[in-house]
Amino acid sequence: MASVGRFALLGALVLVLYAIAAALAGARLRRGEIVASAGRALAVSAGLLAAAAIVLLVALGTRDYTFQYVAGHVDDAQPFIYDLTAFWGGMEGSLLLWALVLSGYSLLAVRAVRRAQPALVPGVIVVLAGVSAFFLGLLTTVASPFVTVPFAPADGSGMNPLLLNPWMAIHPPTLYLGYVGLTVPFAIVMAGLAYGRAADSGVLLARRWMLWAWYCLTMGLWFGAKWSYVVLGWGGYWAWDPVENAALMPWLVATAFIHSVMIQERREMLGRWNVVLVILAFGLSIFGTFLTRSGVLSSIHSFTQSSIGTLFLTFLGAAVLAALAVAAWRWDAPGMRSRYELDAALSRESAFLLNNALFLAIALAVFLGTVFPVISEVATGRRINVGPPFFDHVVTPIAVGLLLLMGVGPLLAWRRSSREHLRRNFLAPGAAGAVVGLGLLAAGMRTPGPVLVYAAAAFVAATIALEFARGVEVRRALRDESVPHALVALVARNHRRYGGYIVHFGILLLLCGITGSSVFATQRIATLAPGQSAAVGPYTVRYDGLGQATAHGALIVGARLRVFEGARDRGGLVAARDLYLNGRDSTSEIALRSTPRDDLYVTLVGWAADGRATLRLLVNPLVMWMWAGGLVVSLGAILAMLPEPRPRTVPVGAPAPVVEQAGQ
């Protein structure tokens, strides 16, 4: 059966190579049927990849240990569902997933491009097939998931128990959907540039794909944070680990693009800039895979030291250089050059520019911090690491700047904001921010950072509410509608704009949660005998003794806890530790009580023969706001991605409209 998988991959490789050649030849000779055959080759190669994936899934599901990959990632004790998720538990499977997702995207992208910009189809095929060829090349040579051994071991070695978790089951594929999704806008923009006359429409066509990739990256990061929080047991959700940074960097660049593409759409500015952003986002997605797969950086996730690293770096360098060369070649093509100059420093455009600059500044800082050990080793011969303090120090001020900008930007008019306009727009939100800030000071919050963040958050929330309120008001003035009806109709008619505001609101919740949990967290470590209690934050936790159980190949030792808040009994919790019978691995099962105000988070650190247990007790405020923020972001992004009711292109070339609130 393994040979079926191997041949399927080989066949897929041959077909994508054919697709590259046929698309190039078809474009050159202007022969539509040759280009069409390239498209069909892509479709068949997608089918072959799907067949290869099914072979691997069946091998995993039936625990066929003749497959080295299966023996390395599955064992008899683990639940069936994790046999299947072991598909992306290792490198070979992950690469296969990558190639599979890319082939699916390729089919959809080629179809969409054929409908919107038929001239770009050959270019899109060449780029997508080129990237596919790289991954298929890896899969058929150095990273084959179909390596077999003649004598199967009796049992597999299984996955790291930390990965046996529902969050971990969905986190990698979601992230991959995002990573791979960045290839599609890259292909479209490259095709647009190569074609020469469609650079701007290429970028605009790429926008929706970028939004999808951004959405998947966002959700992937969110799932990863959740996994880190509930499984790893260290009490946090983000550690500035290189692997996390690898996913954050393309997210930041994609976010910048989603904003700046709006200027290109409305003002025909920033064409070149957007092309560079698309190339950068794609490059960072490959770089992220390189980071996680090459072992170049020492991290908790550190990976293999094989030829994969070099291959990735070569491919990354070649692809980015080629893309930049194409961009330079078409630097003065229509759509690349800005049609208008920036009119005034105080305008929506300049707010977008600043937004881009800040997002890229964060991305650059994260990049520097991530590769700092490598840079310092090359430059000075010493390996110097910059840890979380570096990232916190650099990113926090810029993030606060972005938070403020999130409120200011939508209040500024396109082209130029008048004094009157500013006064009218900023009065109410500014007051809301001031009230919250002063209120927190009066309530005794003395740390300036959080006061600033929450005041800014109130200001931004007020600007968002104002936008909705004005839209509703206008509708109600024109038609006789009830408020809820007007609200729904407003969002439905303008879902991109209001979806965007909902995303902003979700980000606000997220930032409030991050601020609360990172500044106001309290922790204590206590060793308790049964019956003793420890106080932490507003809670008193009573330890009622240890219990034992066995399940799924592990001995589970649990500390029974009872939580009190003042005199109120808040119920029982169990903080447990799973000791795996292989004798080496152990995982925490945290005790968690979440409320909107705070999380009580208890891990069992250790215990003694006399029944005493050592507990780590944490109170993390506002963590639930973060998870809620993720859901709100998701809702807003889905709204923004819905298909347009009808094409709307209203470039604002005329003098700035006097009344802004009704327009986009």
Place this chain on the structure above:
Amino acid sequence: MLVFAGGTVAIVLSLAYLVYGGIQQGATYWVTVGELQQRGPSLPSRVRLGGTVAPGTVRWDAAHRHLAFTITDGAHSLPVRYSGIVPDIFAEGRQVVVEGGVGRDGAFDATTLLAKCPTKYNPADPPPAR
């Protein structure tokens, strides 16, 4: 255009300033046990030490709060003291990274302890961190 150029310069300068401050705050040298013993005094007081937990040397008190073990790079070894949260994946023979400095008695006082993922992910363990 002038505003734009000025803004760019301001952003670049502030980023450089932030990065510089961040490096001052967050940078730690990365050393092996051998390097630390040879050139201990010339190194900054806080370093990141990578190595393997020597088998048979792990001692912790009854409640697992104070941990002592010997870290080795194969040729040299050094006792390490640590109190705090021990990562789930910490075990004898595994790769760890400790952050801290050498105490007066010659043992390494660690303030953070990071263990590397047991690499079920990989065909081979990564080489010792330098």
